[in-house]
Amino acid sequence: MATVDLQQVNKVYENGFHAVKDLTLDVAEGEFMVLVGPSGCGKTTALRMVAGLEDITSGTLRIGGKVVNDETPKERDIAMVFQNYALYPHMTVAENIGFALKLRKTPKADITAKVKDTAEILGLTEWLDRKPGQLSGGQRQRVAMGRAIVREPSVFLMDEPLSNLDAKLRVQMRAEVQRIQRRINVATFYVTHDQVEAMTMGDRVAVMRAGVLQQVAHPQRLYDHPDNLFVAAFIGSPAMNLYEASMTEDAGAVKIGSQELPLPVLCREDHPGLARYANKKIAVGLRPEHLPAATGTGTGPPLTGNVDLIEALGSELVVHFTIDARRVRAEGATSDDEDATAHHGEGVARVDPATKVKVGEKITFAVNTVGMQFFDLETEQAIWD
Amino acid sequence: MRNRKRTGWHRVINGLNISAFVVVLFVGLPLYWLIASSFKTASNLGDSPPQYFPNPISVQNYHDAFVTYDFGIYFRNSLIISIVATALVLTVGTMAGYALGRLPMRGKFSLMVTLLIISVFPAIAVVAPLYLLLRDLGWLNSYQGLILVYTAFNLPFAIWILRNYMLGIPKEMEETSRIDGAGPIRTVWTIILPMALPGVFTAGIFCFTACWTEFLFALTFNSANNYRTIPVGIAEFGTVFTVPYGTIFAASVVAVVPIGILVFIFRKFVISGLTSGAVKG
Numbered sequence: 276m277a278t279v280d281l282q283q284v285n286k287v288y289e290n291g292f293h294a295v296k297d298l299t300l301d302v303a304e305g306e307f308m309v310l311v312g313p314s315g316c317g318k319t320t321a322l323r324m325v326a327g328l329e330d331i332t333s334g335t336l337r338i339g340g341k342v343v344n345d346e347t348p349k350e351r352d353i354a355m356v357f358q359n360y361a362l363y364p365h366m367t368v369a370e371n372i373g374f375a376l377k378l379r380k381t382p383k384a385d386i387t388a389k390v391k392d393t394a395e396i397l398g399l400t401e402w403l404d405r406k407p408g409q410l411s412g413g414q415r416q417r418v419a420m421g422r423a424i425v426r427e428p429s430v431f432l433m434d435e436p437l438s439n440l441d442a443k444l445r446v447q448m449r450a451e452v453q454r455i456q457r458r459i460n461v462a463t464f465y466v467t468h469d470q471v472e473a474m475t476m477g478d479r480v481a482v483m484r485a486g487v488l489q490q491v492a493h494p495q496r497l498y499d500h501p502d503n504l505f506v507a508a509f510i511g512s513p514a515m516n517l518y519e520a521s522m523t524e525d526a527g528a529v530k531i532g533s534q535e536l537p538l539p540v541l542c543r544e545d546h547p548g549l550a551r552y553a554n555k556k557i558a559v560g561l562r563p564e565h566l567p568a569a570t571g572t573g574t575g576p577p578l579t580g581n582v583d584l585i586e587a588l589g590s591e592l593v594v595h596f597t598i599d600a601r602r603v604r605a606e607g608a609t610s611d612d613e614d615a616t617a618h619h620g621e622g623v624a625r626v627d628p629a630t631k632v633k634v635g636e637k638i639t640f641a642v643n644t645v646g647m648q649f650f651d652l653e654t655e656q657a658i659w660d
Numbered sequence: 661m662r663n664r665k666r667t668g669w670h671r672v673i674n675g676l677n678i679s680a681f682v683v684v685l686f687v688g689l690p691l692y693w694l695i696a697s698s699f700k701t702a703s704n705l706g707d708s709p710p711q712y713f714p715n716p717i718s719v720q721n722y723h724d725a726f727v728t729y730d731f732g733i734y735f736r737n738s739l740i741i742s743i744v745a746t747a748l749v750l751t752v753g754t755m756a757g758y759a760l761g762r763l764p765m766r767g768k769f770s771l772m773v774t775l776l777i778i779s780v781f782p783a784i785a786v787v788a789p790l791y792l793l794l795r796d797l798g799w800l801n802s803y804q805g806l807i808l809v810y811t812a813f814n815l816p817f818a819i820w821i822l823r824n825y826m827l828g829i830p831k832e833m834e835e836t837s838r839i840d841g842a843g844p845i846r847t848v849w850t851i852i853l854p855m856a857l858p859g860v861f862t863a864g865i866f867c868f869t870a871c872w873t874e875f876l877f878a879l880t881f882n883s884a885n886n887y888r889t890i891p892v893g894i895a896e897f898g899t900v901f902t903v904p905y906g907t908i909f910a911a912s913v914v915a916v917v918p919i920g921i922l923v924f925i926f927r928k929f930v931i932s933g934l935t936s937g938a939v940k941g
Contacts, residue, residue, distance in 0.1 A: 326835075349838070349839070349840075350843075353839065357835070359832055361832035361833050363831060365854040374842075375840035377842055630785060
């Protein structure tokens with residue numbers, strides 16, 4: 276068991292590409308740290324630097340308090356699960372799991388016992404004599420996990436371990452991985468591009484963009500208090516609705532398109548910094564669930580849009596609507612496909628399934644102003660104080 | 661599904677079957693003719709119309725090849741030279757293929773091109789200088805002379821096959837092994853090599869076949885009866901006055917056997933070896 280501590284870690288490739296910039300991050304003993312971000316954001320590079328598979332250009336990496344910048348992966352006592360599992364195809368499951376122990380010259384009887392224990396934890400006991408080629412995707416994933424945990428490493432690294440599984444299995448394995456991590460209680464780095472995985476699995480989540488750490492926090496904190504536009508747009512599904520808006524002269528309301536939303540005192544007290552933005556343009560963020568349909572008893576200020584599309588999920592209705600305001604996009608937070616299809620003033624709301632809405636008609640939301648987020652358009656930073 | 665009409669695709673597939681059959685016939689018939697003829701008596705060989713099946717079946721030709729002629733010696737020579745040369749090619753080729761396929765190296769591309777050029781170099785152009793070289797070394801009429809030349813000429817192709825094969829092995833395999841605590845030699849030996857075995861077999865079979873059937877160098881460098889290989893030996897069966905066709909056929913059949921066995925045993929590997937190298941290369 277050990278902590279992991281990255282201080283001002285940089286990675287610059289030979290071709291000059293600066294993959295990771297001044298990354299400072301610490302992981303406590305037994306903590307599950309998720310690194311999340313769009314592809315190419317440097318999260319995997321960061322993980323590989325911790326593993327010792329990539330040189331650290333500058334900065335310090337400590338594992339268990341000891342600087343390990345120049346140590347080999349073996350000396351760092353880490354275990355890693357790869358996206359494609361990288362199982363040894365010519366070895367049986369038992370040999371795959373026991374390979375690291377064999378290399379450490381562990382006595383045969385001990386290897387057998389440990390492999391057996393590990394297989395039991397992972398439910399692989401009956402497959403021990405099979406080769407990886409004869410296993411299903413989920414089983415292979417388990418073998419990869421087993422190979423990592425059997426060694427009782429001090430740090431556990433996982434590089435998108437679930438992305439090769441189908442959706443249903445992924446949800447199942449998500450819980451499984453968490454269960455195993457709790458059980459072995461080892462500092463864990465988990466890389467994913469899937470923000471749902473990040474939110475559900477991490478004790479803390481570190482969001483990265485273009486090699487720069489954006490924010491690291493508990494998932495709920497990340498969701499409720501994103502530090503900047505990028506984190507706000509990246510975390511949450513469906514994504515936060517971000518519109519360009521202008522503050523009124525007295526900073527007591529925001530104008531989103533042609534509609535004016537008065538901000539209650541509570542909201543202004545939460546964001547005292549808003550006072551500085553009187554008469555200025557800002558970005559306003561509204562989570563889909565903070566847009567309940569106004570039912571007459573609704574307490575929030577109204578916001579009206581045209582309904583474009585309704586997705587009935589049973590538990591809720593996902594309403595796609597349009598208002599006459601400009602959408603704000605954080606670069607890199609959405610995939611290109613989404614960008615191409617996102618239209619002017621489009622938004623998404625999650626409303627009660629009993630709500631009467633029809634495509635082509637108008638819908639009025641009672642905006643939950645407590646959940647509203649405000650961002651500086653220039654710096655993209657959240658406006659709080 | 662079963663009631664589907666025999667539409668366009670099925671016709672295409674049937675067409676493919678028929679053409680495959682034609683190809684097999686095209687390749688197989690001469691082989692059959694060789695085997696059948698080797699069991700005919702000398703007097704039946706030239707029958708017109710020809711005997712499609714030997715009658716009577718005679719093994720006299722085989723007896724002649726081994727007893728009257730020194731086919732046993734040639735066979736032994738070929739076996740020694742081909743096996744040793746193949747072993748050398750595979751040893752060096754695997755290491756070179758690994759280095760070229762997986763290690764960061766300067767000048768990789770030019771090295772590979774050079775190898776390609778060497779592998780297509782016409783043998784006839786180098787036979788004279790090589791003869792002088794081997795004469796000076798005193799390696800004419802020896803095993804080591806031919807082994808050296810065969811190794812040199814088969815290595816480029818083997819390196820190409822093995823390099824392409826090594827390229828197809830995901831880099832995570834090595835990284836996992838490193839994290840598991842294996843050193844570089846251990847990684848290559850216990851992880852990479854077993855995964856590259858199909859490529860090794862493919863290269864091995866090509867190399868062995870090339871050595872086994874090589875004529876020009878063998879004729880030039882090893883002309884003494886005791887060091888002749890099969891192709892040269894068979895060619896020398898004929899004299900000015902007679903050509904013992906039956907014996908030549910019999911010897912040829914025996915010569916084909918090791919190759920047949922080799923391919924039969926490793927056929928799965930050869931197929932997967934060729935395709936995986938091709939796709940990933």
